[in-house]
Amino acid sequence: MARLVFAGALGILLAGCDLPRDPEGTESLVRSRQTIRLGWVSGARPDPAAQATLAKLSRKFGARVERHAGESEALLSELEEGRLDLVYGHFAESSPWATKVHLGEAEGAKKKPPKDRHAPRFAMRNGENGWIMAVARAGSGAAE
Amino acid sequence: MSGLPQPIVHDMRRAKRLEWLTLFWMSSVVVVMYLAMGSSQAMKTAFLEDMLSLIPAITFLIAARLEPKRPSEKYPYGFVRVNSLAFLASAVVLTVMGGLLLFEGVMGLVKGEHPTIGPITLFGQTVWLGWVMIAALTYSVIPPVILGRLKKPVSHRLRDKVLHTDALMQKADWMTGLAGIAGILGVGLGYWWADSAAAAFISLSILWDGLTNMRTASAELLDGAPRELKGPAISQEAKRLHERLQKRWPEATVRLRESGRYMMASVEGVADPGPLPSAAELMGGDPAWRLGHLSFVPPSSPPDDPPDSG
Structure with a gap:
């Protein structure tokens, strides 16, 4: 029994090198559509670090960025329903949206800003862990 | 105790x-x-x-x-x-x-x-x-x-x-x-x-x-009979003790309950229990310390009458 569990665990670990994957398949949809559907909160100042993250993502997936401007409320709802892949805006970590969508790290910040400070961030659909990781990796690479 | x-x-x-x-x-x-x-x-x-x-x-x-x-x-x-x-x-x-x-x-x-x-x-x-x-x-x-x-x-x-x-x-x-x-x-x-x-x-x-x-x-x-450690079944030690007490005082009603890790025995309806055996004797091969308390209750007179409330 113990050996079986061990073998199973090892199998999963070896197969799991590309973990995590998305339950709703955002990453593979971005790749197959060759498009990143980006919501841009109206009035949000572009941030150089965020631009670099976007460029890196776009290169990695061979996808162009399709911009949709709008109010944050509307854009985040669309993100929640899977009609957008990414939303850019200035969000605070303590925002009430933080439980409904995943808010990434503050772009270009060396230190974590206070929880209630609005900072340039990307928001991603909850649970799309592969996509969330891809955006975070593009972000941390751009910061170097 | x-x-x-x-x-x-x-x-x-x-x-x-x-x-x-x-x-x-x-x-x-x-x-x-x-x-x-x-x-x-x-x-x-x-x-x-x-x-x-x-x-x-x-x-x-x-x-x-x-x-x-x-x-x-x-x-x-x-x-x-x-x-x-x-x-x-x-x-x-x-x-x-x-x-x-x-x-x-x-x-x-x-x-x-x-x-x-x-x-x-x-x-x-x-x-x-x-x-x-x-x-x-x-x-x-x-x-x-x-x-x-x-x-x-x-x-x-x-x-x-x-x-x-x-x-x-x-x-x-x-x-x-x-x-x-x-x-x-x-x-x-x-x-x-x-x-x-x-x-x-x-x-x-x-x-x-x-x-x-x-x-x-x-x-x-609820003063239930002593239970096994593993589950709700009555403990084998309790059953053996009950048997031994009953054998020694056949006319009595023997009741066992549990108090923490100890067993409490009450032998009821015995006017004179006679010379008492040691705990080790009563417990047979089981650990003697488990018998925490043994008490005797004399028969009510006349027998089978409800206890006097006065």
Whole structure:
């Protein structure tokens, strides 16, 4: 029994090198559509670090960025329903949206800003862990 | 009854040492789990289970301190039953927590919540938090499984239900860890429901522990016959003692109850019990210290009449 569990665990670990994957398949949809559907909160100042993250993502997936401007409320709802892949805006970590969508790290910040400070961030659909990781990796690479 | 019977003093000391070790190691597990928790429901449930596993150890240590105290004017029968009270309290906590966590897990499934297990930056590297969680869960399994195995034989010798339950719960902790790991890996593979399903499974085990313990604890508080450590069946030692007492005083009604780790016997309807045998003799091959109290009640006259209320 113990050996079986061990073998199973090892199998999963070896197969799991590309973990995590998305339950709703955002990453593979971005790749197959060759498009990143980006919501841009109206009035949000572009941030150089965020631009670099976007460029890196776009290169990695061979996808162009399709911009949709709008109010944050509307854009985040669309993100929640899977009609957008990414939303850019200035969000605070303590925002009430933080439980409904995943808010990434503050772009270009060396230190974590206070929880209630609005900072340039990307928001991603909850649970799309592969996509969330891809955006975070593009972000941390751009910061170097 | 005050102080501890000589034959169990050594084991009691060992049990206390094991429970202090449990507090130390399980606290370290709780800290590690808390640091790695994130927003996974399975991790949260496993974390709370580890936290709950501190309760039996704490109740045992408190009870062990009070048990040898001398009887006082207010507590003329001493404190041997502190153990039972502690046992009931921890059973109730387990049941309530198990129920709440089961509800949360099932609600997560019903609402179709997609848990986010995102990135974490460790030493300048962006790593998936899931791997950190799996490492924490793996660590969380090791101390309880070892401690559980060490405690089980001691709990048998001490006839201690709190310690026994604690040992069993800890021995089964590998299942919690494995369920948690399966939940995280499931989420990693893109199955959003794996997390809530694992959480529900873990909470079921907490609830099950709570309910069985409550059943055993209530039996003792209702002055039920002494029970086996393993479950609600009447203990074999009690059955043998009952038989021996009945054989010696065939005309009497023999009643046994349990008080903490001791058995209390009452032989009713005997006018003159005659010269009394020693506890060792009455207990046969079983440990003599278990017979905590033996009392005789003379027959009411005339027999079968209700006791005089005047």
